[in-house]
Amino acid sequence: MEEMNGAEILVKSLEDLGVKHIFGYTGAAILPVFHALAQSDIEIVVNSNEQSSAFSAAGYSRSSNEVGVAIVTSGPAITNTLTSVADAFGDCIPLLVFAGQVPEHKIGTDSFQHINVKGVFGDAAKKVIQVSNEDDLESIIKDAYYFARSGKPGPVVIDVPLDKQQKMHEYQNMNVLRFEESYHDDRHLCEEQCEEFFQMILNSKRPLLYLGGGLNCEAGSHAIREFNEYFGIPSVNTLMAKGVVDERKDLNLGMLGMFGTPSANMLIQENDFFFAIGVRWDDRVAEKVGFAIGTDIAYIDINPEKMHQIKIERGPKFSFIGDAATAIRDLLSYAKKHNITLNIHDWQERARFLKRSWPLDYNRQSQYIQSAEVMALLATYVDSNTRITTGVGNHQMLAAQHFPMQTAKSFMTSGSFGTMGFSMPTSIGVHYANPDATVIAIDGDGSLRMNLGELHTVASLDLPIKVLMLNNRSDGMVMNLQDVAYEGIRTGTERPKDVHFAEIARSFGFSYAERITDRSDLKDGVEAFLNAEGPCFLEICTDREEILYPKVPAGGAYKDMILGPYIKEVSGNNIE
Template sequence: MELTGAQIMIKCLEKEGAEYVFGLPGGAILPTFDALYDSKLKFILVRHEQGATHMADGFARATGRTGVCLVTSGPGATNTVTGLATAYMDSVPIVCITGQVATHAIGSDAFQEADVMGITRPVTKHNFLIRDVKEIASTVRKAFYIANTGRPGPVLIDFPVDVSRAKTEFIWPENVHIRSYNPKPVQTGSSYTADQIRKAAATINASKRPVLYVGGGAVVSGAEKELFEFVEKTGIPITTTVLGLGIFPETHPSSLRMLGMHGTHYANYSVQGSDVLIAIGARFDDRVTGKIDKFAPHAKIVHIDIDPASISKVVRVDHPIVGDIKPALRDLLKEVKNLRPQIKDWTKQIQEWKEKHPLKFKQQGSEIRQEYVIQQVGEITKHQAVVTTGVGQHQMWTAQWYGFSSPRSMITSGGLGTMGYGFPAAIGAKLGRPKETVVCFDGDGSFQMTMCELVTASYYKIPVKLIVMDNGHHGMVRQWQQLFYRERYAASELGKSNPDFTGIAQACGVFSMSIQKNDEVIPAIKKILAHDGPALLHVKVARTDNVYPMVPAGHALDQVMDMA
């Protein structure tokens, strides 16, 4: 039986195991929505396409499965660009299907036409334009395959409306093979060698001051068990990037918590003092390394990563191991020894740093500090919630104070730093892990970028818990202006123009409450967590707090600023 291209597209999504599709209809994608009408796929209608991509992204990060978006041509497609770029920077698997004008009209500046292939090339792992109805099934198959293998990333399919109306026999390709794409170099045995593992292990075994530096790649690989065993066996202290949070329990004595611009003193000092730095699924981002030529100046660097292009991109690597982290760590684990006796002085030194420079904040009067709210949510949820964030001060404080204990529990835009990411990502995460508590910490500035999705959470009754920290500023911008721009606060104050957040939530059908005194924090958290449905807690917090510790941009990691 012949099916339309649109019907084939929907059948392919079903076959790929998609559960939710996030999006918004429009002219060029209407045939596909018509086919969706007959499908069991659960569709989430967003208020803005950026929200759809962040929801798909949150779903993917929370579950490891590929998130799916379906939007129309032109403005629908261009609205996904921020979400695609966010996913691309943080290696998140998304398949985004955009409607396109009919093939004969492409290039004619037709209504709602945009050069989506050109626009999205730099923000996707790959993109496709389908020009023949017979190519749909194989293209979708390839798209999902590319998105969630190797180093994952977003893949876009541009789907012209005439192709979606054309008819053909539906043939599902059971297998995918792309001769120019070989995502699993490890399993072919053609990538890292036993010799490379042995050499890396010898360097580690000879070290006096080793440190593990672990990023989001370890989360993607699902290597938490191997990593834990590695630390238990060797006794090597471990720090994570913001995307690596949760891969290793922060309550463990070997944990140095997060490193980088707002990392702990002891993580940064340890990296700077290390003689061997073992980077795992991390990419030496400038927010992590500080001034690059002063980064870990004495260290030999071992780098495990699935993406060969990450190796020696920023920092010259001594021992590259290209491959999937999980098996690579397992191989390395066999070769390394217990280093505790030989690194005793090192761990003692680190312990001293830990005692001398703990993370801290000052409680004053009844004013609410963001750190306190985050810490209390951590306690009340027993550090087990799935947490998402926007971008800015609240994001860094969440990284510092929540106390992450399991992988895929910190969902945040690390690479692109996309304000407005947290709330829609929380909706996607909650759909992916419905039994778990999902909390979004957001800032007043960040939240306003995607708050239209309150309606989405309300309409579909998605019980996410949203905590909006209202300091009346773009707080991180204000902090930089105070510290580096002679207190000239250009366009960073929101206080006078902020809306009534609880009123907006109520108008959208979302339960909400507002607090401004410290003793209200715990009861309010408990109340919104207990509420059956989506809920927003508006917290009036101290207006001019800064995030510390802080390594100013362009400084070496050990040049740390801290509060007096």
Template sequence: MEEMNGAEVLVKCLEDLGVRHIFGYTGAAILPVFHALRDSGIEIIINSNEQSAAFSAAGYSRSSNEVGVAIVTSGPAITNTLTSVADAYGDSIPLLVFAGQVPEHKIGTDSFQHINVKGIFGEAAKKVIQLSNDDDVEAIVKDAYYFATSGKPGPVVIDFPMDKQQKVHEYRGINVMRFKESYHDDRHLCEDQCADFFRLLQRSKRPLLYLGGGLNSEAGSRAIREFNEHFNIPSVNTLMAKGVIDGREELNLGMLGMFGTPYANMLIQENDFFFAIGVRWDDRVAEKVGFAIGTDIAYIDINPEKMHQIKIERGPKFTFIGDSATAIRDLLDYAKKHNITPDIREWQERARFLKRSWPLDYNRESGYIQSAEVLNLLAKYIDNNTLITTGVGNHQMLAAQYLPMQRAKSFMTSGSFGTMGFSMPTAIGVQYANPDARVIAIDGDGSLRMNLGELHTIASLNLPVRILLLNNRSDGMVQNLQDVAYQGFRTGTERMKDVCFADIAASFGFGYATRIKDRSKLKDAMEAFLDAEGPCFLEICTDHEEVLYPKVPAGGAYKDMILGPYIRQVTEELYEEIQDKTGTWAMI
């Protein structure tokens, strides 16, 4: 045993847990912890504000197998992280946030920068802990790390009073495996459960996989890819599962939902067996489903609450509460043991036909660059080492539609909470977790402004983060909604002054910072942007009037999908001609 103060115990715990980076912002009520960090091997990254620090820590988690850690001070510092914590909670992202707090005897008073952390974060975090002088800091911190990753992952917020940081404790060096093993989930499907599942699958002629964020891990992605090497079932995915199956696979039809791909939204209307794995039945997807009579539904998820929240007319005929990767492997082992290989060749061809017949497209006659055009171009350069973060808005949905991500944890976006300002700070955490990867932060001008200070963080740390800004001088998605709902009255969504963000990036110290408006310069600028070293910023001025398609209107079903004026059916002859010229179905 060693004697040390509470702040030093915290730092020792983080070292024992293998933490290599923390993101944060210092202040008086957390100074003992920052002082203790100076003698550790843990690198401290100081963001421009506390919200960004927690976003960076969550980006670290989203793109790796580690748990991101944010450390901030009291009062407004911890409340600044509330949005990031709620965002992580909505997307089931493990995260640890430590906050300084006034001394314990001043909690509940009007002391300077005191806030009731437990009361404020109670519904926005997986767990909130207020340390007191009698608590075992070491056991609580080590347990919290693995609790954040267990079951339905999520953020844990730990309130650390100043006197608790300073008080002398005994540090015992408890083996972290004790805590990790306590959360081990060993639930498996039994033979009878597997038999029940395959009775449904074998009577199906048109099965469809619906892949969710619960599979967005190396283990989950590997399991579902091996499963589908055996079965070759067409698949669609949620926003959070992009990359779980390689986006270039011909039977992967991409994102389903309000702004899903045309072919995904068409195929779901024809399936007779809907196998949902690790999804949360988001209202932008589930409320638009009108399953055909006789469609069977199977559902696997680790969160038992989701079994009672399925907002569809008929509930599942097969359910399992447990780890998705484990369940998928159990099913595959059973299928191999019993030689189960359904014949769905006609359905597979139907999926291929829809994918090549209804490609994404955009206004190619406009004098202005289209955001869809930019992302269609970027799609050519996506490889296995490319990691994407996005803001929230039209650019986010277009990135989800167009970019063929090739592996799990390669597409980081705010799904459940839809948080603007997400992209840049998240990209910082992604870059630290993946130092050899090519990290591209895609943003709109509205989202970029929310955490503009992270330009300074990226430049001052000389991070090779590439920021692709699609600047349409408006909040494009909300503007599109206004045009429909309010007869074109655009209150609060347009920005009349044209600000050159590339100049701002250059002033912060970006070595490459370029702005273009001319379509003829687009390809060369994109290649220069991707080839440059260090912090890079490419601002592309896009069409102020561009509308995101396809879309399923609010309250509508998939059969009501609006394709817009540019997406149209492509004949087999024209498809072959396009393949010969471009090598990709997405460019016509």
């Protein structure tokens, strides 16, 4: 055993866990930890604010197999991370957030920069730990790391009083494998469960896979790809599952839901067996499901609570609580052992027909650049080494509709919480987790303003992140809703003054910062942006009056999908 202070134990524990980067912002109540980090090989990335630090740490988690770590000080610093923690909780992202705290004897008083962290974060995190002077900090940290990634993953917030950081303790050098093994999930499907599943699917003629974020990891992606190479079942996916399967394949019809692709939203109306894997039955998908009355449903998820939260008229006929990748491999092994195959050729052809017959489109006659036009162009440059982050709004949904992601953990976006300001800080974490990847942060002008200071972080650290901003001088998605609900009265969503964001990026020190206003410059401008080195910023001025299509109206079902004036069937055959 070795004697060291609490701050040194915190840092040494992170080293033992293999942590290479932390994201944070310092302050008085966390100074001992930052001083200890100065003696460590762990790299400190200082963001422009604490919310961004936690977003960057979560971006590190979202795009890798590691757990991102954020370290901030007390009071307003830790409350600044609340949005990021809630965002990670909603999307089931493992995350560790450490906060400095006033000395233990001052907790519960009106001490400077004191806040009841457990009270504030109780419903926004997977777990909140208030460390006391009697606690074993090493075991708390090592356990929290694996707890955050176990079961339904999520953020853990650890509040460490200043005197705990300063006090001397014995470091026991506990083996991290002890903690990892304690969360090992060994649940498997038994032979009887596999038999029950295949009796259901063999009775169907039009099975459909619904792929969720629970598969968005290397193991999950590999398992479902192998499963479907064998069975060839058409699939649709959630926003959080982009890249789980190669979206260029003709049997993947893309994103389902309120702003899903035309073919995905059409095919779901025709299936007779709905196999949902690792999804949370988000209201933007589940509330549109009019098919459920006559369709058998099978559901696999690691979160037992979801089995009781499915908001559709008819619950799953088959369900399994456990790791999705493990269950998929069990089913495939059973099928191969018993020589089970599917004869669904006509259904496969129907899926292919819908995908090629109902492509996305936009107003090609407008004098103004369309955001959909930019996404369609950029999509042609996306490859397996591309990592995308988005803000929240129309640009987010357009990117999800258009980009054919090819690998898991390649499309990072705020799904459950819908947090504007997400893209920029998240892209920083994605870069550090994937230093050889092409990282493109896509934002609207409304979302970018939320964390504009991260332009300074990117430029000052000379990070090769490419920031693409679509500037329509409005909050487009909300404005579209206003136009429908309030007869075009746009309160608070339009910005009358045209701000040149490229000039702001240039002033921060971006090596490439350009602005495009004319369609004739679009293709060459995007190529120059993608080929430039170092921090790159491209501002494209787009049509404020553009409306996002397709969309399923609030309260409507998939049969009520509105394609808009530009999405047309290209084959000339009508959909029944």
